[in-house]
Amino acid sequence: MRILLASDHAGIELRQELVAALKERGVAYEDAGPQTRESVDYPDFASKVSRAVAAGEATLGVLVCGTGIGMSIVANKHRGVRAALCTTEFEARMARAHNDANVLCLGQRVVGAGVARGILEAFLSTAFEGGRHEKRVQKIREAESQG
């Protein structure tokens, strides 16, 4: 498993917290920045992570901005990406188990560090259930190609 993380300027501290959590857990990751607090545009970072996940270069992506909303909107424009904006561990578990989400979006101005760590842990440790959910995820793929 290899996790690719990125944020915008409004998500740097939470992203760093999540990097620390991955290090503690011994999970392979790559931190795609940004490394300074200079104002940046969240679509640039959302697209970078989304393209890597869609191409199979990363197993899962993690995106942090102020609310997580902008990141999730952009990520879900990318074919093959199923991004879930989560504020609770329950949502993170369901996003993996039922939706086979492959990008987790978080808002630094919404969730605290401890909650975010729990959300990340739930996202990483939950597998897609498949079964009745498989045909629904397939319909997401069809919606992507049909518009």
Ligand code: RB5
């Ligand atoms: C940046 O101020 C903020 O707009 C951005 O981080 C994010 O919340 C957008 O959805």
